[in-house]
Amino acid sequence: MLTDPATTTSAPPATRRTRIATRWAQPGVRLAALGAAVLVLAAVYCCTDVPGSLAFALEIRSLSVLAMLVVAAAVGVSTVVFHTITQNRILTPSIMGFDAFYVLVSTVIVFSSGSASFLGFDQLTLWLVQVVVMVAFSVLLFTWLFGGRRRSIHLMLLVGIVLGTFFRSSTEWMQRMLDPLDFQVLSDAMFASLTRPDETLLLLTAVLVVLGCAAVVPLLRTLDVLTLGEPAAVGLGVDHRRVVMVLFASVSVMVAASTALVGPILFLGLVVANLAYSYAGSFRHVWTLPTAVLIGVICLLGGQLVLERVLGFGGTLSTVIDFAGGLFFLYLVLRKGAR
């Protein structure tokens, strides 16, 4: 049983402890604490362990931090929104086959024209192709299964799962036939990496992510109503179909842009979103969304620090995140089962 906030505040001698506790219960305070943690971590990441010139290290590393912020925003916002739309908190947009599709497109390129041309590809062209193809795929899937008269989110998810499996097995089939060297190059490219991002691509991704977030902001309160489920939301006057269309479009743009920038990293979203729900202290999206983004930055920064300074680059960031995230996911599932 939780203590009733009303009785806590009305208790006559407000001790110092309870005053701190009530203030801590404020979502704004919690978010600010998270923001401070991000700043500290970013400072530690940028300014410590500098081998040469500090200015040079700052230039390179601040770019990495920006990339982390952009990726965390894309992954955090899209996962929380996706959870609200689907009324399910153990999914990520990757269930729609987003990252599987990304890997497939890369594999097809390597398979058809070899790793030399894959590496020789203009980064910008590759990024653009990936983004356009991923967005087109998800919009097609969405309008086909949700835009028509059927209008079923569950059917859409199911078809997404089936297509995702299809993409993965086609990828695997092609990868088996690859030259070992080509395969090496490909699998290297398929691990998410946040260090040394291409500046132009980072900027373009940032623009798309900002646009995606800008589309979500006016719908923050509507998202709160969507947590009640479709029937109740419709009863409260939400134009469910239009709202879900807009939300889904921004989710796919953000996910496509960030995946094309750093590679498949959606698993992070699951961890980040669920941590945000328990940490934020409010179900309102005004709080959960920024909380998820900041927790995402902390995970990425922390992961990168562990990777660089503790493991001495003995792996990739996605390995660290998948390992920690996998444990957390197991914990989530087991805790749900225990309830």
Next chain:
Amino acid sequence: MIALENVTKRYGAQTVVDDVSVRFGEEGVTALIGPNGAGKSTLFGLVGRLVRPDAGRVTVDGTDVERTPSNELAKVLAVLRQDNHVAARLTVHDLVEFGRFPHSRGRLTVHDREHIERAITYLDLEAYRNRFLDELSGGQRQRAFIAMVLAQDTEYVLLDEPLNNLDLRHMTEIMRLVRTMADELGKRVVTVLHDINFAATWSDRIVAMRDGRVVADASAREIMRPEVLAAVYDTTVDVREIDGRPVALYYG
């Protein structure tokens, strides 16, 4: 007035609402009864624009629900669905606040807060306002949802099986509330009920459905006759008069 004109809804080969024409929404309480699968919930879905009719027209106060902006409709018509599972952790107060969404779009004014307070007081939920929904008993939770519907401040209120999973005391409590909502606040309530004795005791009019059609539509006393109930439920129902009230005996 809520009016359905020759409305048909099919799921695949099955017709769940079959050419129904009926009007609801006069003052007082109307009960919608009928066996499982008679099409009662679908009928509510059609009015609450969750389900699109395959044929026919649904109007509320003369305007077609398909053409009315969802938000405008939500200001005159509130629907409480059967199962209200909420994934997020909401308090009673959070939930009741949602009732103001059609009016305020989430930015609460002083006027909205008054409505919220009134709804919470009316349903006697002051003591629980900061409790989370998953910490409440079934009866309290149902009251919280009704408070949300009340805060929505609509002329028409549709309740889909509000007595589901409640014990005797809470069933009576909810029905008494529904009655006072109609009598004191002037709500025009339509409610799906399974217990026909509750329907007969608390409602002014009973509409009975079976196999997607309206098979009876009359005052409670006229519906509470063995031959009518037998035709609706396809089972023998005895009706006795106790203290001047018809009581159906259907316990086998």
